[in-house]
Amino acid sequence: MAADEHEGLLDGEERKVKVDLTRDEEAGGSYPPGTFRKVIGAMVGLGLAIGLTYAVPAPQVAAEAAKESAVASALTTCMESAPGLAGLSCLHLVRPWTLETDPDTGEFKYVPFWNLIGRELLGMGQAAEVADAEAKEAVAVAREEAEKAEVEEFKEVEVRATPVQEDEKVPPLAPHEDDAQPVEVPLERPEALDRFYAALTRTHLGLPGAITRAMHYGDSAIGNDGITGAIRSKLQARFGDAGHGFHLLGQPNASYRHQGVRFDEKSPWQHCFIIFDCKKDGYYGVGGTTFESAGGAEIRLSTAQKGPMGRKVARYEVWYAGLPKGGKLRLRLDDQEPVELDTAAEQLEDRWHVIETDDGEHTLSVRAAGGGKVRAYGVAMERTVPGVVYDEMSQIGALTRRMLNFDAEHLQRQISRRDPDLLVLMFGGNDMNTQGTMEKYKAEYSAVIQLFRKADPLLPCLVMAPLDHGERDGSGKIVTRPIVTKLVQAQREVAQTEGCAFFDTYEAMGGSGSMGRWVRSSPALGAGDLSHLTHHGHKVVGAMLYRSLMQGYVDYRKRVAGTPVKALAEN
Amino acid sequence: MLFVSFDFLLFIVPVLLISWGLSHVPVLRVLFLIAASYFFYMAGPETDPLQPPWYFVGLLLLSTVLDYVCSRQIWQQRAAFDSKDPRTKAAAARTRNFWLGVSLVGNLGLLGYFKYTNFFLGVFSDVAHALGMSVVVPHLELLLPIGISFYTFQTLSYTIDVWRGRLTPEPNFRKFALFVVFFPQLVAGPIVRAHEFLPQLHRPPRLSAEAMTRGMYRVMIGVAKKAILGDWIASQFTDAVFNAPENYTSLEILLSLYAFTLQLYADFSGYTDIAIGVALMLGFVLPENFERPYQARNLGEFWRRWHMTLSTWLRDYVFFPLGGSKGSPGRVYFNLWLTMFLVGMWHGASWNFVLYSNIHALAMVFNRWNRLRRRGAATAKTRAMWVTGMLLLFGAVYGLSTAVLQLGQPESLGLAGFAVAMFLIVARLPETGTAWNTALHVLLTFHFTVLSRVFFRADDLDTSRKMIAGLLRFDAHGIREGLITPAVWAVLLFGLGYHLLTPKGLVDRETYAVFRRLPGPVIGLSLALMGLVVYLLLSSGPRANIYFQF
Incomplete structure (x- = not known):
């Protein structure tokens, strides 16, 4: 009995079928003539089409285009360079199987039936298992990092009841558990942040009204108050919530x-x-x-x-x-x-x-x-109360140069009023998608820093490099976009020119290919667009920057220990 | 091995040719297909993370031998079990039950160990923490053997059928081995029953031009569904939202749920189409797994149309043995809940799936109650019961929202109110069969499946919470420019329209009628073109079928 068209899964009665497998009609199959004609024809058609990709020569344009990591863009580049019938030569780029090797490992990029042939017969298994183990290790680290980055409670900083004495000295910094944690990447030129560290010291000492204020501008990398929220909670947990x-x-x-x-x-x-x-x-x-x-x-x-x-x-x-x-x-x-x-x-x-x-x-x-x-x-x-205030100033979708849209005098007054002790800039994610030379970009970034520091040319500033941005190459592997390292280097040079500290976010994430590893980790730290971070990723990067900042702070406190607090206050 | 890959093309062409060549020599044909199936299982691509090494095939072999032996031992007791001597019968029953137990423990033990161990350890830890105890439980680095959920159910059903006397055991080991490992359905179904497959090995293979053409047609349809509606939409949109829902607006999150609903169906049914098509070309008929599930008018119908071979498996081997629809209403509802809970939990071991399973199981309970309840004039007693019921539902959803989903009070109140409103709408909307009524029921059922997919797709409960919080934020930011390209919009709308609106016959008959008129070489070129499109669209390469992970 056929089921009613709208019958539910569990509505019907049980139907009992008995099957006897002891009887055997097994015999050779017979098939009418022409049974395989069409399917063999299809196989031939398919084989010819694939064969064509091997038959066409690989001209220069195709070879140049092949340098691009994504197949679709390589094909587009090639087709633009070879219009008309000449474009047929671009089929060279879509050969399903080539003997290309990975320049890093020297192994074939594609081995059919890999689990048997590549892994066992060609001996690629050991390297793959090491890579797999490393990825699992990264997962464990990611989980640990995400958990470590959680701030569950904090203590109010005690406000001093007595004013600072003339001869009072800055005490040595008491050990803190956070300072024992390893730092992924130290700040470059941390001394550029001395004034910020001085403010932080005043806050730490609980001087009345000692608020340390930071302003963090950036593109979508700091959206959702993710990275900034993570830094804020870490700093406030240690220095107080102002x-x-x-x-x-x-x-x-x-x-x-x-x-x-x-x-x-x-x-x-x-x-x-x-x-x-x-x-x-x-x-x-x-x-x-x-x-x-x-x-x-x-x-x-x-x-x-x-x-x-x-x-x-x-x-x-x-x-x-x-x-x-x-x-x-x-x-x-x-x-x-x-x-x-x-x-x-x-x-x-x-x-x-x-x-x-x-x-x-x-x-x-x-x-x-x-x-x-x-x-x-x-x-x-x-x-x-003494503590830290950390402003999230995200400019989602902004190219760095968009900050030049501010009226200079207006921005000067606005920043003077906010009176920050630290300016952090984290741009570059959107600049990766624009055309233009790095020289031009550096000039724009410098102009932006100068604009923000117009009110206070010595305002400590920290340039935070963009996140790693990935793309998939022809074999599906997530690799770092070539522009990332260029942009990071350009920002490093700008920071140096402008006297700012520099934090290499890209290197802290793990450098080349790190977004791929962050996307694959569990919990995922990188987002599926290979450009942004997940909630967990924000916390991890926030914690990384915090640790680097604190490394600079510890060094600063060592330098100023024993110097008069009043001198610090006048810094 | 993945169907939509160059590996599979290199594999299937010689397999088809040799299999056809051996169709006159059944023994060799079966042996060849067993060898090809084992090769298919072992020779997968390089994946990230790595898939289990080739020797995990030992589990498959173990499962094959285990059930072959157990079923024969059970069958050997047949005469004694039919004896009129109670002692002989009892002894035979004990022996039969023992061997059934061996099969159940062996199969479910392996499945449980590989698939559910970490979940149960996690549950133990969560419960201990909730009780204020500090417990550190290990996390085992277990590799889930590909297809274990499928072949375990397949071999189990065979042994149970023999135990129930509905199937004589397969006398020939090679045929039984092929039944377990037949490659088109080995790693992601359909879950084939012994009575559907083994008789086909006792008959000459049914090869015909029609079977070849239909097989190629199913393969092409399957590739298009799997690669374009499945993988491509995922790579272009849904993965990004589910990876970081806090970065997306309410409307974007909602759209990602629609997109995932389409993606999941296209992915799985596309895979099934390829499996059925390849099997047809090899001379086998596999059962259908989908029947336009998004056109179902209620949830019971949805589950009869969705992953039919799993849901009917659990119906036949859990629901009916528990008593099915016979017995007290309470017992029937329990049977129903348990069956649907297991259907849900088969898909995954996490708190997300506990929620997903219960949502669907309870909705199925409601569906049955609503269809069978007496609809008479309201009395004071029934009104009081309705009010009490609604208050309980409101309280339960509110409690779940605050305690488990950790939503704020306004969102929790909103969600509880929404649940009560939907309950009342569906309860007060009898199925009349008119076009508008049917459309309304289809839309309600469809949206129930769309919204519950949050728990199906999200990687963990935390992500589900973020998705739901994002949905309930009702922000007015719409969809950001450039997030969804016109091509993705077109594919999304086409896919949803196709599955919601088109009658199955149109595709089965009309489109196929066009296809079968195409000459073979044109079909081959079309396949090549499709391969090119897939190659260009999915620079990351096709993904494993979503159901591989189950």
Whole structure:
């Protein structure tokens, strides 16, 4: 009985079938004439097509194109160079089996029936098993790194009750378990960060109001507050939580999501993101995005409810603009009476408004209250206790040179107001997809650093190299894109020229082919697009940078131990 | 060995030619196909991570010998078991049960060891931690033998059928060995029963021009499904989202679930098409494994249409022996839940699959209850029961959302409300058979499968949580420019439309009618062209079938 078309799997009754295998009709098969005609014809057609790829000669254009790692792009390059029938010679590139060897190992790139022939008969098994074991080791390390990067709790830094004495000396640094961990790649020129380390020392000593502030700009590599969130939590766990830091008034893109803060967009503001060059005046605010509303737009920023960080705030600083015919900006802290700011001004100008409160859980609402257009940038959330504030300033999708869209004077005022102790820049991911020489790129990057340091030319800066970016070669192996090492070297040279420290993220990840290993690890550290990191990967890179920074800090503390604290404070 | 690979082309052409050449010499043909199957199993490509070395084939051999011996021992007790002397019968029953036990312990022991050991160690550790105990459990570096879930079920069913008296044991070891290792279905199904396959070895091979043409047709359809709708969509979109869901918007995550739903079906059914097509060209008929599952009107129907050889296996060897639909309602619902739970857990050993299995099992329980319940006028008692039931459902989903998925309160409340709303909609929407009603039921069933795929695809529970949190964020960022290329959009829409809307007959008859008119060389050139497209689209090379890992 045939099943009802819509019968469910377990609806029917059991059907019992009895099969007797003792009877045998086994005999040679007979088949009518022509049984194999079509299938043999298909085999011949297929064989001829494959044979054609071997029959065509490999001209120069094909040989040149073959240097490209991806087959599709090699074929495209070849076809463009050999139009018309000459393009047939490009079939050379799609031969299914060649005797090419890997330049590193000298082994054949493709061995059919590898598990038997390559692994056993050609003796490739041992090397493959070593590589496999290394990959498994990498997995174990990845798991350990991801777990190590978790911060579960932290202690408040004790604020000193007594003022610093004239003759008080910087004490030796007490050993810390984090400093015993190996450093993947040390910072290059860590002495460029001495002023940052001095601020960190003041914070560490618990001097009243000693907040160490860092601003981390970058492209999508720092999106989702991944790497920055990891560094923030590590630094705050050790030096104290002085607040979440700067947050935009909205999400210019899906990857703008901060950890350790609650953001609620009741009614969105219109935004203009610097990478689109949409404000000719160049006033994008310190976060790179300006927000506008003629009334009704409202966001709320609250302290975090989960996790150890961001649970308290004592100071909200609203960053906005005064502008001709500017409207009202209404700020409401918790359930208190709202404060209404008149944003009207004779000309476009930078403004700030500070709301101080008790150190605890709070919510601030920022609303455009009508009366004209309001333009604002964001809110900085801080505390008054010693600690670290680490701003995530992601510019998703930005080429490095897009930062030059800032108006120089405006950015100077914005950064002066933020008063950072460290500027970190991590660009390059998007620059890998553009045409242009490295000389031009270096000039652009230098110009960006100079722009950001215009307010304070000695502001310590750290250039963080881009992540490894992978692509698959013709055999499917994930390899590093050739541009990556060029870009890393260019950034290294820029850092040196501008007197910045340099962190080689690419080398810290493991250098050539590392993205492939990170993608394959478990938990996966690299994302499937071979350009970004996963949640776990962010934590690992964040922890790597933290350890390198701390290595520099330990060295700094050794150097300044015994020197007067007051001299440190005046640094 | 992967079907969509140059290795397989190098392998299959000589295998077909020699097999046809030996069709008049059945003994040699069977021996040759056994040798070819073992070669197929051992000679896989270089993969990352490495697949088990060739000597893992020993497990396959062990399973073959084990069930061959056990089934013969069981059969030898047949006369004594049919005896009217109770003592003789009891002794025979004990012996039969002993050998059945040997087979079950041997097969399920191997499967359990390789597939579930680390999961159970993990569960032990999780439970211990939850109870406040500090326990360090080892993580074993086990290699899962390819196809073990498939060939284990295949050999088990043979022994159980002999034990149940529904099958006489295969007298010829070589034929039984071929039944276990027949390469087209060895590593990813369909799970073939002995009564479907072994009789074909007792008859002359059925070779015909029609079988050849249909076989080639199934292979071509399978390659297109597997490589383009399966692998390519994965490489272009879904893998990236599932690897780092926190980087994607709500809409992008939702789209990735649709894409994965299509990818999974195309991948597995494409593989099955190739297996069936190759078997046809070798003169064998394998059972179908899919019947337009995304056109099912309810979940029961979905599971009758999806991976049919697994779901019917568990129906025949778990559900019916437990009593099936006979017995008290409670017992029937338990039987149903357990069967569907096992269907889910067969796919993988992780908390994700515990959730996936329970979601589907409980939905199947609901499906049966909803179809069989009495629909009369509401009384105060029934209203009270409905309200209580809905509150319980709300509480259960809320609890799951907060405790397991670790969602925030608003998201948990939203998810619980959504579950209650869907329950009420489906419960209040009887199947009337009208076109609109059918379409609505198909869409509801389809979306249930789409959303539950979160747990099927995500690598771990943490990733599932991120996916669900991302979905429930309902952010307004839409889909970022350039993330999904027009080509991927086209393939996605075509694939979903094809599977949701086209009647099976259209493909089986009309498209095939066009195909069979093509001359052989044109078919060969088409295959070559398809190979070129696959080569260019998948620079990483075709992937292993998703079901390989099961």
